[in-house]
Amino acid sequence: MIGISDVEAAAHLVAGHVVRTPTVSSPGLSALLGVPVTAKLELLQRTGSFKARGATAKLLSLTEAQRAAGVVAVSGGNHGIALAMTAAALDVKATVVMPRTAPERAVEIARDAGASVRLTDDMDGAFSLVTRLRDEGLTLVHPFDDPLVVAGQGTVGLELAEDADELTDVVVSVGGGGLIAGVAVALRARRPDVRIWGVETEGAEAMSAALAAGGPVPVKLSSIVSTLSAPSVSQLTYDHVSALVDEVLVVPDREAVRGVLDFAEHAKVWTEPAAGALLPAARRVLERVGVGARLGLVVCGGNATTADVGRWAEDFGLH
Incomplete structure (x- = not known):
């Protein structure tokens, strides 16, 4: 497993090549969810995502x-x-x-x-x-089965820990698990009391399946959320998530698309469904931990077109 020194080394390596994205409190999302919400806006990264x-x-x-x-x-x-x-x-x-x-x-x-x-x-x-x-x-250059890549993604968590006010819970989207693995390493070192939650969409449940099976297993993919659709996680990401993450939640595609619309309306940012899934997951987190929570959301990407979102919203009857 990688450690905080690996994430710090990655931060030094990529400095000047990537954007230190904003970490902002969101009045709109705070009103929507009923608790203080801080968003790490990785969709403003120069490639439109944390990748x-x-x-x-x-x-x-x-x-x-x-x-x-x-x-x-x-x-x-x-x-x-x-x-x-x-x-x-x-x-x-x-x-x-x-x-x-x-x-x-x-x-x-x-x-x-x-x-x-x-x-x-x-x-x-x-x-x-x-x-x-x-x-x-x-x-x-594997999207998640590489310690260097995981450490690079972990710089998101390093910045969040440095820039956010007090947080109790952080929610991170999960595909192959590289982002949440790296973020968890950084947060466990810098904010050890914070609970870390993952979210997948139904039909892209590689990490949930791995956690249930005790290790990586192949899964059948059916989610519309292609950016979360890994056919399996890796041993590397499984080891980090099983050790460092509190729970991985699963939400329907429909709620992920609704989340995109809610982000646009309430936070004034344009996300993709992989990030839209954070909002239904956040509601489930609040059901578990109560109204004293202070949420951090890693808004992982925004590479969805208006046509894509419009089509999904129509398919799911979201008006």
Whole structure:
């Protein structure tokens, strides 16, 4: 497992390459939920999500031979965007493999940044293709099964601990688990009394399944939230979450989309469903811990188009 020194080293490494995103109190969300709410706005990161942190930490650590060979990543959207944009900034050739369910906008951004984008029928196929490309000589930048990437994502938690007022509970979205693993390391070191909660969407429950099984297991994916849709977590992220996180909650896709609309109306920020899931999860947290809570929400990304959200809202009857 990584430690706080690894997160601090990652923070030093990525400084100047990523944005120190705002940590702000939200009167609108506080009124909506009935308790003080602080939001860490990672959707304002230069790639639209926290993923730039881990990708930058990994790319800056590569040897010259690895840089020359080029890098490859699998992504449901945001990791691919982050790798493509970061690789372009550092003059490294990148290949991004995405399932066809990935947002069209994510594919477009990755291609516009100069990455070679390969599409597969599903996420399992994407992981299989990435493995073949790695075996052919490309350097894998895994979205969550890499200590350097997890440490990079942990810089979110380091900043939250430094910038937020007193918090009792922090809620973090979970896909493969890299973000919550890194954030948990930072918070356990800097804010040891804070409870840490994860949230997944139904049909993208890789961490919940792993916790129930006692280790990583494959899961069937059906959620619309492609950015949370990992076919399994890794042993690395499972170990961190099982040791450091209080509980992982699961919410329906419909409530995640409703959360996007609530963020827009009450917090005045445009999120994606992976972040929208924080609000129904926060309500469940409050049911457990009571009204004395002071919530921190890691708003992980905002790479959803108005057309995407409008379509989901229509499909779920959200008006």
